Amino acid sequence: MQSVTLQGTVRTELGTKYAKQLRDQGHVPCVIYGGKAPIHFYAPMLAFRGLVYTAEARMASIELDSKTYNAVIQDMQFHVLTDSLTHVDFIEVLDGKAVTVVVPIVLTGNSKGVRSGGRLKSALRNLKVKGLIDALPSSIEHDITDLRIGQVIRVSDIKAGKLYEILNSDNAVVVSISSSRTSVAETEDDDTAVEEAPATEASAE
Secondary structure, three states, X not given: OOEEEEEOEEOOOOOHHHHHHHHHOOEEEEEEEOOOOOEEEEEEHHHHOOOOOOOOOOEEEEXXXXXXXXXXXXEEEEOOOOOOEEEEEEEEOOOOOOEEEEXXXXXXXXXXXXXXXXXXXXXXXXXEEEEOHHHOOOOEEEEOOOOOOOEEEEHHHOOOOOOEEEOOOOXXXXXXXXXXXXXXXXXXXXXXXXXXXXXXXXXXX
């Protein structure tokens, strides 16, 4: 997993009042958990661009007072109106200790269902994975070339690596293809490994 360097400043004054002052100055209040005690710090908003606003999961290398902490994001908060980042919780990465990370799903291939006019619906864009940091992927790819109209891909269809596990429910739907007014009938010329979605009343008739 790629690492992004984040230079921060340890917070000596805590509380809502001081956190608001930091945000007004263009900083993001943060906390690192997982060590002997929580570490409160702040960093410039622009410093999070390569860590938060990216298509891949990344580890943070946080530099505070000449000491470096490797950590992953546990939780983030955003402003309800501006959608700007307002707070970040990190979990420190310790040797030999598994961590949980949210990893994006990357769908590859042009599905048969879409080529036949079906509508692609992404229900789950990220997966929660757990393992040692060196074994965790930055993203998880899944080929949907054989996905047809009326079929779904569930979490159980996503292949996990041997060194990490996917924590989402196996039955959770990742992506599906539904019919549309422009879709045409498909010819079943081979077997597919994905599950077919239940027929609707309209299709049953």
